[in-house]
Amino acid sequence: MRKQENNLQPSEPRRGDARENEAYLRLVGERVRNLRAQLGMARKALSQASGVSERYLAELERGTGNASLLVLRNIASALGARIEDLASEQDDQAVDTSLGFDQLEQLSPSDASPQKPVRRWNTNGTPLGRIALVGLRGAGKTTLGHALAKAIGVPCIALDREIERASGMEVADVLAVHGEAVYRRLERNCLATVVETVPRAVIKTGGGIVLEPETMDLMFSGCFVIWITASSNELFARARGSAALPINGSGRHAKAVLEAALAEREPLYARADAVIDTTGKSVDEALSELLRIVQAAQPRENATQARSTTLDRLKEDRRDIECAS
CATH class of the missing domain: 3.40.50.300 (P-loop containing nucleotide triphosphate hydrolases)
Structure with missing residues (x-):
């Protein structure tokens, strides 16, 4: 599957210049990681489903990846979420209610x-x-x-x-x-x-x-x-x-x-x-x-499943370290 990293904007900084921009990138990254963990999905599986490389997903989840809207849309779709669920500036995740x-x-x-x-x-x-x-x-x-x-x-x-x-x-x-x-x-x-x-x-x-x-x-x-x-x-x-x-x-x-x-x-x-x-x-x-x-x-x-999930996360963290080095 062709990776869609070409949708990234390499000319833009990966991290916001202002402190508030850094906090926002961390918030988006935490949402991606939390939703992936909630679904029990390994980063490799998310990479295959979204067409975004594992390395870039690792950067995004750490709050250092500044994804374009197209990339974020593909990630949200692979997680079964809406792009606004990941990109919202609100600190807490919202849920829909129907009664007025x-x-x-x-x-x-x-x-x-x-x-x-x-x-x-x-x-x-x-x-x-x-x-x-x-x-x-x-x-x-x-x-x-x-x-x-x-x-x-x-x-x-x-x-x-x-x-x-x-x-x-x-x-x-x-x-x-x-x-x-x-x-x-x-x-x-x-x-x-x-x-x-x-x-x-x-x-x-x-x-x-x-x-x-x-x-x-x-x-x-x-x-x-x-x-x-x-x-x-x-x-x-x-x-x-x-x-x-x-x-x-x-x-x-x-x-x-x-x-x-x-x-x-x-x-x-x-x-x-x-x-x-x-x-x-x-x-x-x-x-x-x-x-x-x-x-x-x-x-x-x-x-057993919990131990397996923990091992998967440890492997991912080890890959993050290797990618950063």
């Missing part, structure tokens, strides 16, 4: 629920798939979610960002204009879309997602759920002044609001498949514990 506000306001909670039954994440030999992180603001979901996704090579999807993309409004405005009932239905619809269309991802959820039973059931049906928690004192220190805890300072009322929310939601969070307490732990310590949880939850019959 008019429909959501007219639907009852049961009508808004997903109709397709989804198999439980860790039964019947289901492979490692979607991992949902739940917990109050300040527990560490955002930091650990991005770190975990990068470590295991899958996308990190922030459910609040999907709600904002679907609505065209910030979460606070959705709540203010349409009310919590519509927000919860939109939250459930976005989660249903992720579960139905994204086979492997780390999903960062809002702290109140557990308050809606049908959304909670959907999450447990389609995801491995991990509760990220911390002591009330540490949660308060981390969340103070945020939108979730708008009262600044060390006022007793603000602390009481947080402790009441924790008391209300603890029995619901406790339904999670696993729990990690981040109190007094560094990010590296918490991530190591999180990775051990994920590894322990991996179905046994997939261990």
Whole structure:
């Protein structure tokens, strides 16, 4: 198969001159690598499917390859994605949602629920798939979610960002204009879309997602759920002044609001498949514990495949080093 490196623009720099251009190239490269890993596709297979050399794919995934639109289109097609999925300037991957506000306001909670039954994440030999992180603001979901996704090579999807993309409004405005009932239905619809269309991802959820039973059931049906928690004192220190805890300072009322929310939601969070307490732990310590949880939850019959994937990545990394030398 003829390689399509002639579509590259050799006269242009491989790396942007500005720091923001470098960050963008890294973002595109990470998307290509994450999607390839999500599909279990070796770089050689992607090269054969797209007509782009392995060496150039390695450069692209490292963030040093500046692909033309034609090359990026061929790569996206080989990955079963759209070119805009790879080239978007947004940090988080978006998913399509189809229900608008008019429909959501007219639907009852049961009508808004997903109709397709989804198999439980860790039964019947289901492979490692979607991992949902739940917990109050300040527990560490955002930091650990991005770190975990990068470590295991899958996308990190922030459910609040999907709600904002679907609505065209910030979460606070959705709540203010349409009310919590519509927000919860939109939250459930976005989660249903992720579960139905994204086979492997780390999903960062809002702290109140557990308050809606049908959304909670959907999450447990389609995801491995991990509760990220911390002591009330540490949660308060981390969340103070945020939108979730708008009262600044060390006022007793603000602390009481947080402790009441924790008391209300603890029995619901406790339904999670696993729990990690981040109190007094560094990010590296918490991530190591999180990775051990994920590894322990991996179905046994997939261990051979996981080892094979790891060996493939090691071989690819070795080829990268040889190409660079």
